[in-house]
Amino acid sequence: MSERITWLNDLIRLEILLWERVDARLRAAHDLPLARFQTLHALADGPLRVGDLAQRMSITVGGASKVTDRMVTLGLLAREPDPTDRRASRVTLTAAGRSALDAATGTYAACLAEIVDPALPAADRQRMHELVRRLLTALDGG
Amino acid sequence: MSERITWLNDLIRLEILLWERVDARLRAAHDLPLARFQTLHALADGPLRVGDLAQRMSITVGGASKVTDRMVTLGLLAREPDPTDRRASRVTLTAAGRSALDAATGTYAACLAEIVDPALPAADRQRMHELVRRLLTALDGG
DNA sequence: CTGTTTTATCTTCCTTGGAATATTATTCTG
DNA sequence: CAGAATAATATTCCAAGGAAGATAAAACAG
Numbered sequence: 001m002s003e004r005i006t007w008l009n010d011l012i013r014l015e016i017l018l019w020e021r022v023d024a025r026l027r028a029a030h031d032l033p034l035a036r037f038q039t040l041h042a043l044a045d046g047p048l049r050v051g052d053l054a055q056r057m058s059i060t061v062g063g064a065s066k067v068t069d070r071m072v073t074l075g076l077l078a079r080e081p082d083p084t085d086r087r088a089s090r091v092t093l094t095a096a097g098r099s100a101l102d103a104a105t106g107t108y109a110a111c112l113a114e115i116v117d118p119a120l121p122a123a124d125r126q127r128m129h130e131l132v133r134r135l136l137t138a139l140d141g142g
Numbered sequence: 143m144s145e146r147i148t149w150l151n152d153l154i155r156l157e158i159l160l161w162e163r164v165d166a167r168l169r170a171a172h173d174l175p176l177a178r179f180q181t182l183h184a185l186a187d188g189p190l191r192v193g194d195l196a197q198r199m200s201i202t203v204g205g206a207s208k209v210t211d212r213m214v215t216l217g218l219l220a221r222e223p224d225p226t227d228r229r230a231s232r233v234t235l236t237a238a239g240r241s242a243l244d245a246a247t248g249t250y251a252a253c254l255a256e257i258v259d260p261a262l263p264a265a266d267r268q269r270m271h272e273l274v275r276r277l278l279t280a281l282d283g284g
Numbered sequence: 285c286t287g288t289t290t291t292a293t294c295t296t297c298c299t300t301g302g303a304a305t306a307t308t309a310t311t312c313t314g
Numbered sequence: 315c316a317g318a319a320t321a322a323t324a325t326t327c328c329a330a331g332g333a334a335g336a337t338a339a340a341a342c343a344g
Contacts (some may be wrong), residue, residue, distance in 0.1 A: 004251040005183060007258075007267065008160060010274045012180075016200045017281045019148060035300080038154075041147060041159045063301045065324055066343060070299095082221040087322045109146040116149075118293045119280035120273065125149065128273045131266055132152045138261035139159045177330080192293060205331045207294055212330090228294045229339045 008114065014119065025111040030104045038069055039074065040101040042091060047092035049082060077098060157214035167253040172246045179250065181209055182218065182235060182243040186269065191224060218242060 009082035031138060032040075042048065042056045054064035068091050071077040076097035082088035093101065165176035174182075184190065184198045192217065196206035210233050213219040218239035224230040258267060 001247065001251045003271075004254050005247065006150070008164065008254055010188065010278060011182065012161065013200050013276050014156055014281070015154055019154065019276070021281070022150065038151065051321090058155050059300055060262050061323070062303080062325080065322095067303075069241070069324090083321095085310075085322075087307095088194065105143065105147065109143045112146050112150055116277065118188055119277050124273055124276075126272065129145075129152065129269045130158050130274075131150050131262065135258065135261050135267075136152060136156055136159070136334075139156070139163070139257065193291090202332055203293070204295080204333080207292095208331075211294090224292095227292080229337095231293080273332075 018112070019114055022108060022111050023106060026104055029107045030100065032104050034099055035067070035102070036071060036074075036076065038105050039138045040097055040104075043091060043093050043097075044075070044101060047080070047090040049090055051088075053091055062131060071097070163257055167249060168246055171249045172242060174242055174246050177209070178213060178216075178218065178250070179243070179246050181245075182239055183238070185233060185235050187218070189222070189232040191230045191232055193230075194279060195233055210222060213239070227282050228257060 019034060023073055023114060026032050026034055026037055039053070042053055046058065048070060050064050051061050053068070054061045057064065057067075059067070068079065072079060077093060078092050078094050079089040079094055081092050084135065168174050168176055168179055180199060181195070186196055190198065190250050192206050192210060193203050195210070196203045199206065199209075201209070210221065211284060214221060217236060221231040222231055222234055222235050224232050262270065
């Protein structure tokens with residue numbers, strides 16, 4: 001019973017600590033908090049509608065709308081009208097957003113590698129990712 | 143490079159989704175959000191000073207101070223003066239806090255089991271916990 | 285013992301994101 | 315096509331926690 005609690009507690013704590021570390025590094029190196037990096041990354045493969053962005057980031061639509069607002073203000077994103085649905089807008093990376101993403105991606109990977117690699121060899125990292133994926137699939141088909 | 147990002151992204155998303163599910167269940171069954179449950183659980187083994195509570199929960203001291211305020215108002219926690227240091231206060235469970243914790247613990251474990259067990263057999267859950275622990279140890283010696 | 289430094293906590297301001305609601309556009313029914 | 319139902323987004327209000335500064339008590343230097 002209590003192992004269950006420890007199990008999730010530890011997972012949550014891990015996520016918090018990893019987030020803090022990577023966030024601090026990205027802020028220091030690129031003035032780009034991790035939350036913004038993630039938004040950029042979600043849009044790397046092309047524009048998304050606000051709702052799809054929300055889903056990909058596991059936040060609410062309202063939240064995604066506001067994230068978009070802020071990052072449009074910062075010049076990292078742009079809203080363009082969806083040609084097929086005038087209610088919707090397609091959120092897209094600006095040139096500045098794209099280059100912020102490109103610049104930060106290396107920092108992100110390096111920082112994470114610095115933390116994770118000494119603790120887990122490649123096989124274990126791989127195994128862990130696979131376990132996470134299996135749980136994600138069970139949770140939302142993703 | 144990009145696998146690194148997916149690796150952490152997936153971990154973060156998993157944490158968000160698990161949090162949401164368990165949080166919703168605890169709210170529904172006990173009117174006790176997961177953040178409060180975690181606070182109660184952190185204090186289950188005995189009183190802690192605010193700073194120690196903060197550390198155990200991986201939040202800031204200021205945050206812990208405010209969590210304590212709210213939960214004192216709710217009657218779940220109490221502050222008692224630390225006999226050895228008049229700057230500090232020892233945060234402790236009230237009877238109501240203890241019984242809320244006891245009641246919610248079963249719900250928490252059951253909810254988590256419902257989600258995790260179909261996706262991961264016991265051996266994998268165990269393995270995953272061990273990987274998480276190894277990373278935590280690397281991150282903060284915990 | 286007095287002044288400085290450190291420690292533990294609290295407080296204020298700010299950002300973030302959720303919940304609920306409003307708004308506007310689309311789709312569907314008849 | 316008119317009206318109702320639905321869908322996509324935006325907006326308002328609220329709770330939570332971080333950062334930085336403010337207190338208050340303790341520890342320490344002399």
